[in-house]
Amino acid sequence: MxxxxxxxxxxxxxxxxxxxxxxxxxxxxxxxxxxxxxxxxxxxxxxxxxxxxxxxxxxxxxxxxxxxxxxxxxxxxxxTPQSAVAQLDGIAQTLLSVAPENLDHLKDARRMFELGLVRVAALRRSDDDLHALHHLIAMQSAARDRPDDFVAADIAFHARIIAIAGNPVITALADAMLKWIFHNHGALLRWSGHEDTTLAEHRQIVAAIDAQDGDAAVAQMATHLDRSAGLQPRA
CATH class of the missing domain: 1.10.10.10 (Winged helix-like DNA-binding domain superfamily/Winged helix DNA-binding domain)
Incomplete structure (x- = not known):
């Protein structure tokens, strides 16, 4: 043959x-x-x-x-979009472990997502959304001396802004990026002396969302993310 x-x-x-x-x-x-x-x-x-x-x-x-x-x-x-994206968890964690430089690429992607989504949040937010964001800031403020709880409230704050867009696919992707970044870069979020700055920036972001000022919301979020990206963990 x-x-x-x-x-x-x-x-x-x-x-x-x-x-x-x-x-x-x-x-x-x-x-x-x-x-x-x-x-x-x-x-x-x-x-x-x-x-x-x-x-x-x-x-x-x-x-x-x-x-x-x-x-x-x-x-x-x-x-669901969440269950579908969850299937990427293992390979994403492996990718970040074997090629740590991809964490910077992931942070860039997160920045692009959140700057677009915070503008949408400013246009679409409801009174319930604002109440939830203020509540999360209060929770984070109460957790100043509990690093793990402070970080958990931080993640929840950003996830709540993302959810305002009402797009389950975008929400699933953005939530996954937050989880991967915080999981692999958590040390940078457990610092002392920057909690009040983070809380102040969160309040400024919410104030811009409350005013439905998309440009201001983007500017405040950019300042917040860029400052956070530049932090170094304590020895």
Whole structure:
């Protein structure tokens, strides 16, 4: 026989089972929260062994499509922008670990996102949004002497501004960037002596959002992010 120019690759049985189950989920044959058929039922349905079924289920689990719990039925997960972006967590953390210079690129991306989103927030904010932002500033102020709580309130403050845009895809992406940055750059956020500056800048940002002044909101956020990016951790 001549050498084929477009050969059909041989596939593992588990890949074929994965495709069948993936199609069931995508087409809605099983809804979020519903259990998948048991391993035995899948073995009988597809004519394969238990290791093949388990490998296919593990692949679906790694994609966040199902939840596999010991002693319980495997269930289908709801697919949301947050759950989709969450699948990037592992590779993002690895990327930042093996190539730390990418943290600066990530911070640049975060800056672009937040400067655009704070302008949107200034135009779309509601009274409830303003109340939530003031409440988060009060929480952060009360946590001056608790670094972990101070940082958690900081993350929540920025995430709340992002959420005002009302775009779940943008919110998921921006929230993920915040998490990756704070996780890998947390030491720079646990300083002493800059808490009052951070709180003052947050209040200025909210004042601009309250006034629905998009230009001022962008300027205040840029000042805040640029100053934070230039901080160095204490020895």
């Amino acid at each position: 001549s050498t084929p120019t477009d050969p059909i690759p041989r596939r593992k049985l588990s890949d074929a089972v994965f495709d069948r189950l993936h199609a069931m989920i995508v087409k809605g044959a099983v809804a979020p929260g519903d259990p998948l058929p048991s391993e035995r039922a899948l073995m009988d349905r597809f004519g394969v062994g238990r290791p093949v079924v388990r490998e296919a289920l593990q692949s679906l689990h790694q994609m966040g499509l199902i939840t596999v719990s010991h002693g319980e039925r495997t269930r289908v997960n709801a697919i």
